[in-house]
Amino acid sequence: MxxxxxxxxxxxxxxxxxxxxxxxxxxxxxxxxxxxxxxxxxxxxxxxxEAPSKPGTELRKKQTVAKARGSYxxxxxxxxxxxxxxxxxxxxxxxxxxxxxxxxxxxxxxxxxxxxDEQKRLPGIERKPRKGCPEKLNETHTQFLTQLVNQNPTAMDDILQQLDSILVPIFREVYRLDALLQDKEDLFSIKRHMHIKRKRQLDSKNGVFEHQAFDETLSLYAVFARFYFAPQTAQNKLASRTTRGTVELPQYTRPLKHVITEIAKTVAMAINGWARMEQHRSLLSRFLLKIVDIDRRYDDAYRLSTATMKGIVDTGLPARYLVSACKDVFEQLSTRVDALPESFIEALFALFSHANCFRQIMLMAKELTIVNPEIARQALCAIRNEQTRVQCSRHMYTSKSQHIGFGTNAGCVFRRPRNDWVSAKSHYSKSARRILLLLEQCGKQIVTSAYVAKLLEIDMAALDKSLVLPRTLSAFLRDFAYFGVHPDVTAMTIIINSYIEHGDSAFALWIFEQMESGKVDIGHGNGTSETIAISRPNDITVSTIAKAWCTNSNLTQIASLFDTMTRQKKPISQRLVTSVVSNMVDLGKFNEAEETWSKYGCAYIPYRSSTYEMPRINRRALAKLVIGYARVGNVDRAIRLLEMACDSERLATEDPAAGTSYLTGLLNIVLHECLSSKQDANGDVSLTDNTSISSDPLVRRDLHVIRMGLRCGGVRFNVTTYNMILARLSQASRALSHNTYSPFAMTDTDAERKKIIDAMQRLYERMLNDRILPNFSSLFHLIPMWVYIGNTTLALAHWNMYIKDKSPNKIKELKRHVVNQAKRWDIADGVIFDLLDPPS
Known part of the structure; x- marks a missing residue:
């Protein structure tokens, strides 16, 4: 009882x-x-x-202090x-x-x-039955959805494609009900909440899910802009012809300010959503152009365009989604750049820099007549980035022509650098110098050493690497003397790096010694010299000079530098350690690089509390070591260092997802080298749990890497990892067909191929569980396997989903790749052509 x-x-x-x-x-x-x-x-x-009261006092109440409530x-x-x-x-x-x-x-x-309680239930043990309507969704619905997704993996994609027709009616109904509730306002509150009602009118249709509704929202804003800004447009344009920037723009009221803010947020959110859907990326250019056109007609200050572009940059959208839209805006921008407000130019340059459209910034900077410090900074950075991109391109120089043009719309010709470093001023240097001269017009004190150092970097990068630089600093510091600024440590570091790249490491070491003393002698052309004070070297300068020591194989000087910094108890920058290790690896000195990393690249820091410490490694230096060992063929050492990186990353953080991209990148590099290596490896691991496949010496090392990645919680497989594994299994199927592998030559082909098919199926299921969509490199290997086992429905579903919105030439090219991979499974070409291109 x-x-x-x-x-x-x-x-x-x-x-x-x-x-x-x-x-x-x-x-x-x-x-x-x-x-x-x-x-x-x-x-x-x-x-x-009854007690007699003292004079000047009253009856005091008894005060009690509330006790602190204990924990639950x-x-x-x-x-x-x-x-x-x-x-x-x-x-x-x-x-x-x-x-x-x-x-x-x-x-x-x-x-x-x-x-x-009438039913006499014990409190805390027996709970009351839940009141209300029964749940509409129960376990039966969950089982049905699970079974549906398992039978049809593309069901979720079909549902996502129908979001437009599903969500728009829901949003409309919600906003309609909200509007009915908000309309129950008295007469005196209507004026007070007018800006709220106007905002609700703009939000009555959700622009993220319905493009037509978003277009109507922009049309409504055009009416507002015309009402507030149109009377002042002619006056502002007339005044802007004389002095731009000094015109007093019309003050807009608070309701319109809220309208601009809300529309800008909606545009940024909509563009962020559309850009991630391939079929809607064309909407980016259309709506950006429409917003700019509305401001061009009705608002001289370009308020909505400025707020929208800033919002797009703040969303952190990847640059590859914005390139096409930025180029369209640049081509359709009919107004001259010098007639645009400075706030809009800043936002436009920031958006183009985020999209890596540096060439467009350079071309627009040529039309500027007035710049502020922010515009000058963005223009100089864009010039330097474009210069770096062009120099790294394989089409920089050709032996067939002296003159090379970059694009039909460039409007200029690039030449080879001349042998005279004084006259070797490229168009990049001329553009940067023009920006500084425009900035000087706003005030000479605005031009700081950072701007002149960027100009010096552009000038130095334009020189030919075979040119011998003169051993004098007066010519390099000529621009600093012209603008009246003092050369900082950044400028001296640029000069040191230039001498190292041109093969004069001795003079670079001399400049470094002069920087340590705090002064340097500058020789002039007339035989005189001048001593000026310079800044002492920082971590970047030391990292640069360490590159010269590594180039000259002067490793003792590097060890002496580290010992001196340790003896003087100076902090050793991890940037310096990374630079030294990277240069040593490039020179093939792996033992010295690993010794430097283990001695100075592993610092001990308190871990969550001061009771004990744990090692925290220099990840960049370790990554350089892993990649270097893998590239030279020492895969075993690369695997051991990769295990060390996984263990340290797992211990150094409580978040298992931290460092995922870093470890995944290292895993892919090591796995690629393992698949390409011809050396034997120790270990008894298996992806398919079959002895015959794991006995292959070419497979055992990469299987060890895969098992290690699965064991470590911080390593996540990406689509590249799965593609390499699928390619390896597909090669094993090809070996079964041609009997090129000795382990497979003596076994039953059908049984071994069945094991390979099971492994590839498990990899495909794991990709879906990890929410990784197969790309076409994955389908190259999966579609022939599905055709081989008779699952043509799944193969055709993935094929149709991928070739959507692809051009006919691209589809033919992809089909040829699938046909070539199908030969590994002994599938005739006609079978693939009949499946992927059925007769109409």
């Missing part, structure tokens, strides 16, 4: 009242708490009234049952609570709850 039945049977012994059960601690047990409390209170109050505690069913058992035996709630370890207040609450 349980405690519940016992309580129900003893109805003749009702539970005493809680007030009677709970005794006052300030009273003796033989006193009645209630009467004693009343008597003591009244007596104390009478004594206070849970009680077991055994404690609760024992509590009620003691209460039934005749003890008070307080005594039973002290015996069972339950709080007194909680025990009293339990007793009251039990007394008021």
């Amino acid at each position: 349980n405690i519940t039945s016992t309580l129900d049977m003893q109805t003749e012994q009702p539970l005493p009242d809680v007030d009677v059960l709970e005794e006052d601690e300030s009273c003796p047990r033989n006193c009645e708490p209630e009467n004693s409390h009343v008597h003591s209170t009244s007596t104390h109050r009478e004594k206070l009234l 505690r849970r009680y077991t069913p055994q404690q609760i049952k024992r509590l009620f058992g003691l209460v039934i035996e005749g003890r008070s709630a307080k005594e039973a609570a002290l015996v069972t370890g339950i709080s007194v207040r909680t025990a009293q609450k339990y007793v009251n709850t039990y007394r008021d």
Whole structure:
């Protein structure tokens, strides 16, 4: 018999009242708490009234300090049952609570709850049934959806494609109901909430899911802009012809300011959503052009365009989605750049820099007549980035022509750098110098050493690497003297790096020694010299000079530098360690590089508390070591270092997803080298759990890498990892067909191929579980396998989904790749052509 039945049977012994059960601690047990409390209170109050009061004082009230509430505690069913058992035996709630370890207040609450409950359920154990309507979705629906997705993996894609028709009616209904509730306003609150009602009108249709509604929103804004800005447009345009930037723009009211802010947020959110859907990326250019056109016609300040472009940059959208839209805006921008407001130019340059459209920024900077510091900074950075991109291109120089043009719309011709470094001023240098001269017009004190150092970097990068630089600093610092600024440590670091790249490491070391002394002698052409004070070298300067030591194989100088910094207790920058290790790896000195990394690249830091410490490694230097060992064929050492990176990354953070891209990139590099290596490896691991496949010496090392990645929680496979594994299994199927692998030549071909098919199927399922969509490199290997086993439905579904919105020439090219991969499975070409291109 349980405690519940016992309580129900003893109805003749009702539970005493809680007030009677709970005794006052300030009273003796033989006193009645209630009467004693009343008597003591009244007596104390009478004594206070009869006592003579001191002059200047009043009757003070007794102040009590509230006790701090303790932490929430849970009680077991055994404690609760024992509590009620003691209460039934005749003890008070307080005594039973002290015996069972339950709080007194909680025990009293339990007793009251039990007394008021008609069904006499024990509180804390038996819960009341949930009220309300039954749930519409239950376990049956969950099982149905799970079975549907398992049978048709593309079901989720079909649902996502129907979002337009599903979500738009829902949003419209929600906003309609909200509008009906908001319309219940009295006459006096309508004017006060006018800007809220206008915002609700703009949001009445969700632009993210319905393009036509978003177009209507922009049309509504055009009406607002025409109403507020059109009367002042002619006056502003007339005034802007004389002095741009000094025109007093019209002040817009607060409601329109809210309208601009909300539309800009909506545009940024919509563009972020459209850009990630391939079939809607063309909408980016159309709506950006429409927003700019509305501001061009009605608003001289380009407020909406400026806010929209800033919002797009803040969303962090990848650059590859914005390139096409930025180029369209650049081509359709009919207004001259010098006639645009500075705030809009800043936002436009920031958007183009985010999209890596540096050439467009250079061309627009040529039309500028007035610049501010922010525009000058973005223009100089764009010039340097475009210069770097062109120099890294394989079409930079050709032996067939001296003149090379970059694009039909460039409007300029690039030449080879001349042998004279003074006259070797490329068009990049001329554009950068023009920007600085425009900035100087705003005030000579605005031009700082950072701007001149960027100009010096552009000039140095334009020189031919075979040119011998003169051993004098006067010509390099000529621009600093012209603008009246002092050369900083960045400028001196650029000069040192230039001398190292041109093969004069000795003079670079001399400049470094002069920087350590704090002054340098500058020789002039007339035989005189001048001593100026310069900044001491920073971490970047030391990293640059370490590159010269590594180039000259002067490793003792690097060790001496590290020992000196350790002896003087100076912090050793991890950037310096990374630079030294990278240069040593490039020179093939792996032992010295690993020794430097292990000695100076592993710092000990407190881990979550000061009780103990744990190593935190230099990840960039370790990545360079792993890649270097893998590229030279020492895969075993690369695997051991990769294991060390995985272990340290797992211990250094509580987040298992931290460092995922870093470790995944290293895993892919090592796995690629393992698949390309011809060396034997130790270990007994298997992807397919089959002895015949794992006995292949070419497979065993890469299987060890795969098992290691699965074991470490910080390593996540991406689509590249799966593609390499699928390619390796596909090659194994080809080996079965041609009997090129000796382990497969003596075994049953059908049985081994079945094991390979099972492994590829498990990889495909794991990709879906990890929410990784197969790209076409994956389908190259999966489609022939599906055709081989007869699952043509799945193969055709993936094929049709991928070739959507592809050009006919691209489809033919992809089809040829699938046909070539199908030969590994002994599938005739006609089977693939009939499947992927059925007769109409």
